[in-house]
Amino acid sequence: MPFPIERPRRLRKSAGLRxxxxxxxxxAADLVQPLFVVEGEGYRRAIESLPGQFHxxxxxxxxxxxxxxxxxVPAVLLFGLPKxxxxxxxxxxxxxxxxxxxxxxxxxxxxxxxxxxxxxxCEYTDHGHCGRVVNGExxxxxxxxxxxxxxxxxxxxxxxxxxxxxxMDGRIGSVRKALDENGFQSVAILSYAAKYASSFYGPFxxxxxxxxxxGDRKGYQMDPANxxxxxxxxxxxxxxxxxxxxVKPALPYLDVIxxxxxxxxxxxxxxxxxxxxxxxxxxxxxxAFDRRRAICESLxxxxxxxxxxxxxxxxxxxxxxxxxxxxxx
Ligand code: PBG
Numbered sequence: 087m088p089f090p091i092e093r094p095r096r097l098r099k100s101a102g103l104r105x106x107x108x109x110x111x112x113x114a115a116d117l118v119q120p121l122f123v124v125e126g127e128g129y130r131r132a133i134e135s136l137p138g139q140f141h142x143x144x145x146x147x148x149x150x151x152x153x154x155x156x157x158x159v160p161a162v163l164l165f166g167l168p169k170x171x172x173x174x175x176x177x178x179x180x181x182x183x184x185x186x187x188x189x190x191x192x193x194x195x196x197x198x199x200x201x202x203x204x205x206x207x208c209e210y211t212d213h214g215h216c217g218r219v220v221n222g223e224x225x226x227x228x229x230x231x232x233x234x235x236x237x238x239x240x241x242x243x244x245x246x247x248x249x250x251x252x253x254m255d256g257r258i259g260s261v262r263k264a265l266d267e268n269g270f271q272s273v274a275i276l277s278y279a280a281k282y283a284s285s286f287y288g289p290f291x292x293x294x295x296x297x298x299x300x301g302d303r304k305g306y307q308m309d310p311a312n313x314x315x316x317x318x319x320x321x322x323x324x325x326x327x328x329x330x331x332x333v334k335p336a337l338p339y340l341d342v343i344x345x346x347x348x349x350x351x352x353x354x355x356x357x358x359x360x361x362x363x364x365x366x367x368x369x370x371x372x373x374a375f376d377r378r379r380a381i382c383e384s385l386x387x388x389x390x391x392x393x394x395x396x397x398x399x400x401x402x403x404x405x406x407x408x409x410x411x412x413x414x415x
Contacts (some may be wrong), residue, residue, distance in 0.1 A: 110390045112382070114158035114408055118202065118355070119401035122293055123147045123188040124167045135292035136360055137367050139399055141167065144184060148191035151199050157405035161200035163249065163397055164188055165294055168210050174218050175210030179235040181242070189243035202247040202276060203240040205233055205261070208296040215298050216252040216306060224306055229254050234264035241270040249332070251278040253306040255322075262327035276355060277328035280316035280342055283307035286335045286361025293360065316342045317349055324352060332397070335359040337384055340391035347392030356393035358384065363399045378407065383415035 097107050122133065122141050129143035142150055151162050166185035168177035177183055189201050207229070208216045217229030229252065237248045248265070250257050258277050265273050283304045291297040308315060320331050331350070333343045334357035347354040366384065370377030381400050388396050398404070407413045 110386050112385050112389050112396075112404070112408065112413060114405035115160055116389060116393075116395045117159050117385075117401035117405060118161045118163050118395060118397040119150075119154045119159050120163045120165060120397060120399060121147050121150055121188075122165050122167060123184040125169050125184045125187075133293045135289040136363065136399065138403075139293065141293075142188075144188040144191040147188040148195040151192040151201075152196050154402050154405075155196040155199045157402045158409070159401050159405050161202055161247075162192070163202045163204060165204045166209060167295055171210055171212040173212060174232060175207035178207055178210040178232070179239040181239060183239075186239055186243040189240060189245050193244040200246045201244065202249050203245045205236045205240065205248050205250040206252045207232060207236075208252075208298070209294045213299045214291075214296055215301075216303065217254055222300075224254075226254050226256070226306075230257055230260040233257050234260050237261045238264050238268050238270070241265055241268070241273040245273065247274045247276050247330075249276040249278060251281060251334075253278065253281050253303075253308075256326070258323045258328050259326035274329040275327060276330040276332060277323040278334055278357070279320040279323040279328060279331040280333045280339075280346065281307050282310050282335065282339065284310065284335050284338075284359065284361070286338070286359045288361055289364050290360035310338075313342060313345065317345060320346050320350060324350060329353070330355055332357055333393075335362055336388045336393070336396065337362050340387065343388065343391040343393050347394070354392060354394050356388050356391070356396050358388060358396055358398040358400075360399070378412065379415045382407070382413050386415060 097103050124141045126143040127145055130146045131141045133139045154162050164185050170177050185203055192201050206216050208214055213219055215224050217224040240248050250261055330353040332355040333339055333346055336356035336358040343356050366380050
């Protein structure tokens with residue numbers, strides 16, 4: 087009988103012992119801050135669906151990136167909102183587009199901060215799908231050349247990492263080839279490899295103006311019921327040249343994060359998405375629990391599951407807590 091010899095509580099009885107026994111760490115270096123970039127100058131406006139997040143013109147995005155850098159957060163992830171939308175999302179590869187200009191502005195302001203760009207069409211197409219639509223369906227192979235144009239334009243602007251989030255088959259191979267052919271061999275690819283067709287993207291679609299005008303994304307994003315399929319998706323993306331792989335959303339998919347990290351041992355990211363963010367924000371506001379502790383617990387859980395780093399809207403704020411010794415649950 088282990089009890090009374092074995093008493094797990096012995097190692098929990100003081101804060102010092104609990105610290106010593108703590109198996110999982112979260113540091114500022116594990117966090118990536120997303121930013122929403124719009125065209126224009128001197129523009130900064132609160133996003134209603136994402137309390138605490140802003141639409142930023144490129145110059146304002148550079149200031150925000152400066153805050154991330156000062157907080158020791160190593161990277162930002164940029165999303166663009168164009169003024170002009172059309173069926174093929176042509177603003178997405180505009181040299182003077184919001185993302186392209188923001189990348190340049192950030193690289194000028196804080197050259198050492200890593201700039202990751204989301205590569206997708208849904209913010210740029212007038213129908214809101216992540217690819218070109220032919221006869222009412224998203225045309226996989228016809229979308230690939232458009233995605234490669236976006237990735238190359240981001241790399242040309244100075245992006246360190248491009249992150250295709252569209253879930254077209256074969257996109258990682260196409261993007262890798264296009265980057266290499268254009269002299270961007272050292273630009274890395276973070277693949278949204280296991281991206282689920284999730285209702286937790288709701289607030290983001292509002293913030294990015296990217297909700298599909300008809301149908302849904304189930305024809306290209308994954309079925310939430312599927313775990314083995316995620317491994318297949320990740321395997322394919324690694325074979326095609328993904329340097330890092332991401333699971334998205336995070337908290338409802340901890341099993342998938344764990345599978346991916348164990349099976350492949352590649353740098354594995356998790357995206358704590360907009361719906362996960364507002365769930366905690368709204369519940370905390372309603373007095374359901376302590377906001378800071380809930381956020382910290384969610385992040386330590388995602389790291390415990392196996393994520394090497396986490397894309398989270400709280401990145402800069404949490405980095406501040408870590409610095410002040412207030413990262414606790
Ligand atoms: C673009 C994209 C989405 C998110 C990241 N990239 C939305 C979607 O797939 O509909 C969601 C991010 C979030 O919810 O925070 N395809």
